[in-house]
Amino acid sequence: MEGKDLLSMALAARKLAYTPYSGFQVGAALLCEDETVYTGCNIENAAFGPSNCAERTAFFKAVSEGRRSFLAIAIAGGPSGKEPEDFCPPCGVCRQVMMEFCDPETFKIYLGKADGEIREYRLKELLPLGFSGKGVERKE
Numbered sequence: 271m272e273g274k275d276l277l278s279m280a281l282a283a284r285k286l287a288y289t290p291y292s293g294f295q296v297g298a299a300l301l302c303e304d305e306t307v308y309t310g311c312n313i314e315n316a317a318f319g320p321s322n323c324a325e326r327t328a329f330f331k332a333v334s335e336g337r338r339s340f341l342a343i344a345i346a347g348g349p350s351g352k353e354p355e356d357f358c359p360p361c362g363v364c365r366q367v368m369m370e371f372c373d374p375e376t377f378k379i380y381l382g383k384a385d386g387e388i389r390e391y392r393l394k395e396l397l398p399l400g401f402s403g404k405g406v407e408r409k410e
């Protein structure tokens with residue numbers, strides 16, 4: 271699975287975004303180590319706080335179905351009514367969720383636009399000195 275394939279899946283997932291409060295629609299496609307792909311879109315809420323980003327939707331779908339190992343995510347976002355013309359980098363909260371489950375040295379983040387342009391990053395570049403929970407006692 272290449273970045274361009276993941277980007278097409280992110281662009282398709284973006285069509286399902288529920289964004290009445292921002293009109294900013296994001297799609298994500300998360301590639302698991304076993305080659306399954308989980309997609310996600312952002313889902314907003316009238317109370318604002320409960321809104322969920324596309325990336326976390328994809329991660330939480332995958333983890334809730336037993337996936338724990340991830341290779342890459344593609345993200346595409348922009349104002350509704352047109353295809354994404356700019357790159358949409360993940361928010362800080364989503365970067366931290368990636369940090370929980372992914373190796374920052376190897377996990378790839380593809381930012382894509384509708385014209386097919388892709389930029390590829392590693393998690394460590396987008397979250398330098400990220401908090402991995404090392405030293406936090408694990409109960410299980």
Ligand code: THU
Nearest residue numbers: 292294296312323324359360361
């Ligand atoms: N959003 C995402 O879904 N992912 C990102 O990477 C950035 C922001 C959503 C949150 C909110 O629904 C809308 O985009 C505007 O911030």
